[in-house]
Amino acid sequence: MSGICGWLAAQDNTAPDNERLVATMAEALVRFDRVPVQLRSGDGSAVAVAACVGASHVYQKEGLLVAIWGRPELDGSSLEVARRLAPLWLSRGVAACVCLSGPFALAILDEFSGTALLAVDRAGQHPLTYLQHAQGLFFASSHDAMLAHPAVRGTLDPQALYNYLYFHMVPGPATAYLGQQRLLPGEYLHVQQGKLCKGQYWDLSFREAPRTSGAAQEQEFLRILRLSVQRSLGSEVDTTGAFLSGGTDSSSIAALIGKVTGQPARTYSIGFDVPGYDEMAYARLAARHTGSIHHERYVTADDVLAAIPHIAAVFDQPFGNASAIPAFYCAQMAREDGVTRLLGGDGGDELFGGNERYARQALLSRYDSVPAMLRQAIIEPLLFRPHNKRPWQLANKLRRYIEQASLPLPARLESYNLLQRYGHRTVLEDDFIDTIDPGVAPGCLNGAYWQRQDLKLSQINQLLALDMRFTLADNDLPKVRKACELAGLEVAFPFLHDEMVAFAAGLAPGDKLDGMQLRPFFKRALAGTLPPAILHKKKHGFGLPFGLWLHSHAGLRDFAFDNLGQLRRRGIVRPAFLDDLQGRLLQEHPAYHGTMVWILMMLEQWLSLHPVAASSAAIATETSIALDPTA
Numbered sequence: 001m002s003g004i005c006g007w008l009a010a011q012d013n014t015a016p017d018n019e020r021l022v023a024t025m026a027e028a029l030v031r032f033d034r035v036p037v038q039l040r041s042g043d044g045s046a047v048a049v050a051a052c053v054g055a056s057h058v059y060q061k062e063g064l065l066v067a068i069w070g071r072p073e074l075d076g077s078s079l080e081v082a083r084r085l086a087p088l089w090l091s092r093g094v095a096a097c098v099c100l101s102g103p104f105a106l107a108i109l110d111e112f113s114g115t116a117l118l119a120v121d122r123a124g125q126h127p128l129t130y131l132q133h134a135q136g137l138f139f140a141s142s143h144d145a146m147l148a149h150p151a152v153r154g155t156l157d158p159q160a161l162y163n164y165l166y167f168h169m170v171p172g173p174a175t176a177y178l179g180q181q182r183l184l185p186g187e188y189l190h191v192q193q194g195k196l197c198k199g200q201y202w203d204l205s206f207r208e209a210p211r212t213s214g215a216a217q218e219q220e221f222l223r224i225l226r227l228s229v230q231r232s233l234g235s236e237v238d239t240t241g242a243f244l245s246g247g248t249d250s251s252s253i254a255a256l257i258g259k260v261t262g263q264p265a266r267t268y269s270i271g272f273d274v275p276g277y278d279e280m281a282y283a284r285l286a287a288r289h290t291g292s293i294h295h296e297r298y299v300t301a302d303d304v305l306a307a308i309p310h311i312a313a314v315f316d317q318p319f320g321n322a323s324a325i326p327a328f329y330c331a332q333m334a335r336e337d338g339v340t341r342l343l344g345g346d347g348g349d350e351l352f353g354g355n356e357r358y359a360r361q362a363l364l365s366r367y368d369s370v371p372a373m374l375r376q377a378i379i380e381p382l383l384f385r386p387h388n389k390r391p392w393q394l395a396n397k398l399r400r401y402i403e404q405a406s407l408p409l410p411a412r413l414e415s416y417n418l419l420q421r422y423g424h425r426t427v428l429e430d431d432f433i434d435t436i437d438p439g440v441a442p443g444c445l446n447g448a449y450w451q452r453q454d455l456k457l458s459q460i461n462q463l464l465a466l467d468m469r470f471t472l473a474d475n476d477l478p479k480v481r482k483a484c485e486l487a488g489l490e491v492a493f494p495f496l497h498d499e500m501v502a503f504a505a506g507l508a509p510g511d512k513l514d515g516m517q518l519r520p521f522f523k524r525a526l527a528g529t530l531p532p533a534i535l536h537k538k539k540h541g542f543g544l545p546f547g548l549w550l551h552s553h554a555g556l557r558d559f560a561f562d563n564l565g566q567l568r569r570r571g572i573v574r575p576a577f578l579d580d581l582q583g584r585l586l587q588e589h590p591a592y593h594g595t596m597v598w599i600l601m602m603l604e605q606w607l608s609l610h611p612v613a614a615s616s617a618a619i620a621t622e623t624s625i626a627l628d629p630t631a
Contacts (some may be wrong), residue, residue: 002029002485003141004069004128006047007111007149008116010136010194021149022046028145032314033488040065044136045109052232052340052490057082063432064090065112068106069141070126071234071492072197078102089117094190097201101498105141116191120279121203123347123496124172124185124473125481132178137191143316144610156177158435161318161572161603165427166419166441168320168599171474185473206461206470207506221503228497229256232343241266243330243480244292246282248354248534249345249523253494255290255529257343267292268334268342270299270326274545277497282537289531297333299326301553302545308559312605314486315478319606322544322600324479340489346476347495350467351504352522353512356538357413358463362412362513364412365459367405368476409459410449410466411442418596427577445470458509547594550586560601567604 004023018041026048037050038058047067049056057068059082066082074081077502081100088096089108095119100106103125108117116137120128130139131152134463140146147154155178160170172182183189186202233240237441242257244267245248257265267287271280280296287294307325315324334342349355370379383399404415414420419427424438449466477493484491494500511521523535550557561582568575578600585593 002033002035002050002069003126003145004047004049004105005029005140005142005145006065006067006107006109007045007136007138008111008114008191009044010134011044011114012106013372018042018046021047023141025145025148026050026084028148029140031141033305033485040067042109042111044111044488047107054078055490059083059086061086065109065111067107067109068100068104070121072100072104072121073231074099074101076367077521093117094188094201097188099424101262103492103496107139114193117188117404118183118191119201120183120185122186122204122467122501123477123493123500124183125477125493125496127182129175129180129182130189132191132196133179133192142498143145143175143180146180147177153179156497158432159437159440161445162424162428162432163441164318164320164438164603165599166417167444167470167474169475169478170272170317170319170468175209185469188298204465204501204505206455206457206465207508208456208458208461209508210510217507218521221521221525222529224497224500224503225252225258225494226260228494229343229501231262231436231490231497232494233257233260234341236341237261237263239338239339239340240343241268241334242292242343243327243345244269244283244286244294246279246284246286246346246534247345247537248519248526248530249348249495251286251290251345251530251534252348252526253343253345254286254292258292265290265292266334266337266339267294268330268337269294269296270330271296272326272545273298274548277543277545282534285531286534289534290566295333295337297329299329299544301549303329304546304549305553305556305559308602308605310486311483312602313609314482315606316610317476318603318608319482320602321475321479322546322595322598324363324483325544326484327480328486330600331484331489331491335487335489341483342489342491344480344493346480346489346493347355347472347501348522350472351463351495353460353464353499354519354522355467355471356518358460358513359516360519361409361413361459361463362404362516364401365409367402409462410445413445414442414472418599422577422596427573428573429574430571444506449548460509464512501534534601544598545591546598547586547590547592550594550597551590560597563601563604564597566608567600570604570607571605573600 004163006022020040022039022041029050030037030083035050035052037048040060042063045065046572047065049058049067049069051069053070059066064086066086068082068210072081074084077191085319088099097119103121105126106119110337116127118130118139120126127141128139129143129146135151138146138149138152146152156176157178160174160176164170168175172184175182186200187198188201190197242254244254254265254267269283271278305323307328311324331342383395404412448469480491507521512519514520564578567573568578581593581596
């Protein structure tokens with residue numbers, strides 16, 4: 001996948017060796033997949049785009065640089081996008097972003113006017129980070145590339161480390177480094193005379209009308225899905241394959257590849273020889289039903305042990321989603337089979353209502369419909385009063401239900417948050433806590449959830465909008481993108497085609513969640529494409545049985561515990577908590593508490609493999625670079 005990097009220097013900070021400097025930055029982009037690089041430089045600007053053929057667009061003329069990483073379209077065409085975008089920028093300014101569709105990260109640098117425009121696509125498929133200081137504007141799709149420029153300092157942000165421990169990733173717009181910010185989906189950054197202005201050129205617009213879908217709308221959905229798959233395939237049909245988990249999203253893409261190309265899809269699946277974690281049977285069912293040429297691999301504890309350092313190295317900030325490991329092995333299997341691009345089903349859940357928690361949150365919200373007098377005067381006093389007798393199991397379940405239902409959204413989404421369950425003061429050193437604000441992490445969720453309250457969205461659409469930003473843009477997409485980069489191939493997401501996103505947002509809430517039934521419209525529309533067993537299976541994904549393997553695999557356990565030993569010397573996590581985690585807690589519930597072992601182990605691995613970050617991990621106390629308040 002690789003990316004984009006560059007800068008626009010302040011007018012009194014031009015440098016004679018721009019091309020050498022940007023080449024150094026680009027080297028950090030391609031150290032895993034070694035894709036071709038396009039370099040362009042001027043007196044006070046430079047840019048590099050590292051990408052596969054067809055995913056790199058650069059245009060330069062008379063002090064203007066237009067660079068795009070990705071496969072966007074402009075007016076329905078992917079040809080000469082950068083050249084055709086240049087006059088739109090000159091005539092429309094930031095509104096030029098709206099003309100682009102598809103996945104992209106954009107940089108327009110205008111030396112004569114001292115202005116710049118950065119933007120990313122509507123789903124955030126391609127990331128872009130920026131930093132502004134006295135020497136100019138710097139940007140890159142990877143922090144590693146940004147830090148390769150000598151004018152950019154790499155000081156870790158303690159708050160970002162806390163947010164990682166809370167979310168298992170660093171949610172945008174913050175990043176792991178002080179002063180560096182990331183653009184959110186559909187955002188742009190306009191820089192003029194050194195002033196930063198950030199805004200939305202596009203936002204997800206939901207339809208809240210009652211259900212009106214029928215056969216015509218189902219056919220329209222299938223048409224858009226077919227078109228999305230066709231565009232994601234591009235001209236490289238023979239070297240494109242698909243992830244296949246056996247779920248509805250990946251299975252539908254495998255089926256559509258066959259229909260679009262007239263030949264069987266090449267599909268790739270990962271399994272685990274551990275009860276409760278293996279879904280290969282569903283992948284095989286989907287492969288048989290769609291007629292795909294299927295490939296599979298079972299990942300072992302030895303495989304996980306071998307991959308951990310590579311996974312930690314490829315991510316440019318701490319990342320704790322363990323399913324990056326099976327995603328990598330799946331991509332590696334495809335690459336060894338001659339595939340250069342994989343299609344993934346990511347986005348289907350967040351667009352059409354496929355996550356189990358949507359139904360659970362709907363069930364919890366029903367408690368609000370019970371009259372307050374009945375709740376407060378009868379139900380809650382009866383259930384929560386002290387009992388001398390043995391507790392009644394049903395009463396315990398009702399108490400847990402009421403405890404969760406009484407929390408407001410989005411706070412109750414974090415009811416099982418590990419850091420909250422342990423208590424941050426139990427886990428973290430006092431000196432580290434003094435450098436952070438524990439309220440910032442839940443505040444990230446609150447800010448994103450409540451910013452749409454004026455639109456009076458239904459609960460399902462509020463949750464979908466939240467997940468498009470957090471679950472998708474901050475977690476699932478980086479996971480798959482980086483796993484594929486490490487394996488040396490490209491990835492595309494047909495469900496995130498702009499027309500598909502707009503179509504899904506236009507569906508009525510009842511088409512996404514009907515009572516407790518998930519994605520009813522999606523299942524009806526694909527009833528003639530997928531077998532019932534797949535349409536009605538529960539979501540699983542590439543969950544990793546790490547906690548169980550900690551008990552059964554001595555090598556993996558020793559490696560994990562060695563990393564925790566290294567981490568205890570960094571002044572972040574309390575040694576007493578690490579001792580309790582490695583002993584009592586893991587014995588009580590290896591799968592549950594194994595997640596925290598993974599999160600901490602991957603933090604230590606990332607710090608040890610990123611020397612610039614590690615040098616500042618002894619707690620950065622300086623404040624971040626002040627950005628213009630309009631940004």
